[in-house]
Amino acid sequence: MDQRFGPLYDAENPWGRDDGFFLAAVDETPAARVLDLGCGTGRLTLALAAAGHTVTGVDPHRASLDAARAKPGADRVTWIEGTSAVLPDAAYDVAVLTSHVVQEIRAEADWRRTLADLRRALVPGGRLVFDSRDPAARRWERWNARDSRRRIALPDGTVVQAWTELTEMRDDLVSFVHHYLLPDGDELRSPGTLRFRTEEELQAALGNAGFTVERIHGGWDREPVGASDDGELIVVARAGAAITPR
Known part of the structure; x- marks a missing residue:
């Protein structure tokens, strides 16, 4: 990765309404153990740690993690280079995937594996929150x-x-x-x-992975799907009981 992309990314993507939404969602669980999967250069990750949560940021790109580690407050976060495969079992109360990172998981086999890893990494009843652009x-x-x-x-x-x-x-x-x-x-x-996955496709994949979808918003002000110019599918799901592998 060209090292010039790091400053460009941060300048183009300052704190926004999406970050405020995710921070508020995580804050519903005080002093949570939080996983930020696909954390990038750590904009939200660092804010979650500053809000008093115990935060782990995971990303497969070393350059992004290097940029995150160089920022003020980075010592409050555990940074891990890797994918969902590296996650420990039952270690988190809340997991977030932001900035449409779930759309970067293109192969359906990888998407299923990621959801299975997230279900494994969350405690029973733990919450998964992510965003995906609405194809509609x-x-x-x-x-x-x-x-x-x-x-x-x-x-x-x-x-x-x-x-x-x-x-x-x-x-x-x-x-x-x-x-x-x-x-x-x-x-x-x-x-x-x-x-681009439809609302129905997201619902089905989450159900198959052992999650219960609690709500899906269409915008950052929690509008219904299709009722916001934001054009989002913002998913809040809860992990069910652990699934025993066959």
């Missing part, structure tokens, strides 16, 4: 040079021009490239592919 909102239609163009101001005063380009749609997989044009004319590109 068709947000990818805005991923073009005109509608997605934005300016990113870095802490040193540098201004980066950015836009997102849709490159392919295949079934429920959407591929794109983030473009970042630096002042010196150099251009960084960050490609990605996301899987």
